[in-house]
Amino acid sequence: MPVKERSEPTEPRKGGGPADPAGPAELPPDLPPELPPLASPRHRVGSALAFRRDQLGFLARGIEEHGDLFRFRPLGIPMVLINHPDHIQHVLVEHSERYDKGAALFKIVRPVLRDGLIAIADMDRWRRQRRMMAPHFTPRTVATFARNMTDETELMLERWTSRPEPYARPLDVTDEIGQLALRIVTRSLFSAQVGDSARDFEQAFGAANAILADFFRFPFPPLSVPTPSHRVLRRAVDDMDSFVSGFIERRLADGPPGEADAEEEAPDLLTLLMHTVDDDGSGMDLEQLHHEVLNLCIGAYETTTNALSWAFYLLARHPEAEARVHAEVDEVLDDGRVPGFDDLPRFPYTRRVIDETLRIYSPAYQTMRRALVDDEIGGHRIPAHSNVLINSYFLHRHPDFWPAPDTFDPDNFAPEAVAARPKHAYVPFGSGPRVCIGKHFALTELVLALTTVARRHRLVLPDGAPEVEPDPLITLHPKGGVHLRLEPR
Numbered sequence: 308m309p310v311k312e313r314s315e316p317t318e319p320r321k322g323g324g325p326a327d328p329a330g331p332a333e334l335p336p337d338l339p340p341e342l343p344p345l346a347s348p349r350h351r352v353g354s355a356l357a358f359r360r361d362q363l364g365f366l367a368r369g370i371e372e373h374g375d376l377f378r379f380r381p382l383g384i385p386m387v388l389i390n391h392p393d394h395i396q397h398v399l400v401e402h403s404e405r406y407d408k409g410a411a412l413f414k415i416v417r418p419v420l421r422d423g424l425i426a427i428a429d430m431d432r433w434r435r436q437r438r439m440m441a442p443h444f445t446p447r448t449v450a451t452f453a454r455n456m457t458d459e460t461e462l463m464l465e466r467w468t469s470r471p472e473p474y475a476r477p478l479d480v481t482d483e484i485g486q487l488a489l490r491i492v493t494r495s496l497f498s499a500q501v502g503d504s505a506r507d508f509e510q511a512f513g514a515a516n517a518i519l520a521d522f523f524r525f526p527f528p529p530l531s532v533p534t535p536s537h538r539v540l541r542r543a544v545d546d547m548d549s550f551v552s553g554f555i556e557r558r559l560a561d562g563p564p565g566e567a568d569a570e571e572e573a574p575d576l577l578t579l580l581m582h583t584v585d586d587d588g589s590g591m592d593l594e595q596l597h598h599e600v601l602n603l604c605i606g607a608y609e610t611t612t613n614a615l616s617w618a619f620y621l622l623a624r625h626p627e628a629e630a631r632v633h634a635e636v637d638e639v640l641d642d643g644r645v646p647g648f649d650d651l652p653r654f655p656y657t658r659r660v661i662d663e664t665l666r667i668y669s670p671a672y673q674t675m676r677r678a679l680v681d682d683e684i685g686g687h688r689i690p691a692h693s694n695v696l697i698n699s700y701f702l703h704r705h706p707d708f709w710p711a712p713d714t715f716d717p718d719n720f721a722p723e724a725v726a727a728r729p730k731h732a733y734v735p736f737g738s739g740p741r742v743c744i745g746k747h748f749a750l751t752e753l754v755l756a757l758t759t760v761a762r763r764h765r766l767v768l769p770d771g772a773p774e775v776e777p778d779p780l781i782t783l784h785p786k787g788g789v790h791l792r793l794e795p796r
């Protein structure tokens with residue numbers, strides 16, 4: 308799909324005279340005339356090529372040169388990076404009504420996500436969908452999924468330990484956890500057992516993630532042009548659609564699980580989405596249902612997979628932190644039992660490890676908003692239609708808020724350290740009305756899966772293993788996956 312926004316924000320006019328007919332409306336008198344500084348290189352193509360070659364390096368240089376707020380325009384698309392907690396709070400929370408998801412990044416992922424909850428720009432439709440789904444994501448409901456999370460982790464451990472020579476050969480931890488994450492979310496929200504089709508979904512998503520990331524860095528030719536990689540993307544979307552249709556169609560044919568004692572069983576999210584009607588009596592059509600289910604699978608799968616892979620990797624590289632996790636797990640689960648939802652408050656250090664992992668390798672490391680009106684951020688004018696980019700890879704390393712930004716230190720999340728920092732210096736789940744709906748789900752799953760494994764096993768770096776680099780795709784993926792060797796404790 309081509310990205311249509313090619314118009315530049317007009318440069319400020321001296322004296323604030325009437326607006327160019329093609330430019331934004333006349334500025335209210337109290338808006339500053341200055342646009343944010345423009346990151347070099349100034350030439351459009353030069354900027355596009357630099358962004359394409361090394362997206363993180365390009366942004367790092369911009370931050371070094373201009374600080375927390377600057378503009379750039381790869382291929383003429385007007386973008387503004389904001390990298391200060393106050394600016395992020397302004398856009399995501401305090402003035403969220405001035406921004407929507409009609410931004411370039413979401414246009415690019417729309418062929419996959421369509422109008423599901425993650426990418427939908429129309430705020431009235433978003434509100435209706437979110438209202439319908441929110442009750443399934445409260446801490447109380449998530450508590451009822453805890454058992455699925457630990458059961459599936461135990462099944463994964465059984466698969467690992469029943470391989471020939473289970474402790475000799477390294478595991479592709481990212482691939483394994485991808486399947487775990489998909490099995491947990493589909494079982495919890497849709498009562499579906501997806502079995503080995505989880506692997507097909509993983510492969511399709513991996514292909515789409517890489518192709519769309521490339522397209523984000525250099526959106527040409529349009530996705531509608533059938534280049535070989537765009538054809539692979541089409542097939543990947545078809546495969547993800549088939550994965551979702553598989554269990555929706557089974558449900559339509561078989562009816563909801565446990566219908567016989569439906570009065571005692573809470574209906575799952577799939578049943579709710581199929582049957583909820585709005586005030587005007589209209590329900591969700593099958594196509595929309597499909598898109599919502601796909602959005603939840605994608606939202607839950609890749610982010611959780613990356614987070615848990617990186618957490619095991621970081622623990623393998625930091626024995627002192629690993630020892631503290633083991634001590635905590637041994638104390639809470641002294642009889643070797645499986646952890647439960649009520650144990651979560653008793654794992655404060657393990658939770659810090661997860662929080663610190665989400666800081667260093669923030670899985671959903673970039674998001675974007677489109678300015679609906681002219682606005683002011685940090686003393687600069689942000690013209691309507693600007694694409695405002697938030698990149699938590701840099702925000703979470705901001706030297707004003709993190710004493711040693713590149714060092715893995717779970718004590719960054721000790722209560723006194725958290726209290727000393729502005730809230731929006733750390734936004735792995737976003738913030739404001741469009742904060743991640745699955746935040747409690749994810750944090751519960753991450754701590755329970757980690758502690759279930761750590762009861763009896765550890766994951767260690769194979770001899771001579773190279774460092775794993777982050778790959779800035781649409782999400783922050785461990786390049787080549789995390790490979791570790793299982794060891795009994």
Ligand code: HEM
Pocket residue numbers: 424425426437492602603606607608610611614665669670671674675734735736737738740741742743744745746748749
């Ligand atoms: C570590 C795990 C996760 C991370 C880091 C994460 C991160 C995020 C972020 C940053 C956003 C907001 C994006 C924005 O403002 O543009 C978001 C939204 C969303 N996430 Fe997550 N997520 C995680 C897990 C999950 C899970 C487990 C689910 C579902 C079960 C989920 C479903 C969604 C959905 C549907 C949205 C869109 C919400 C809306 O706009 O109303 N996520 N996620």
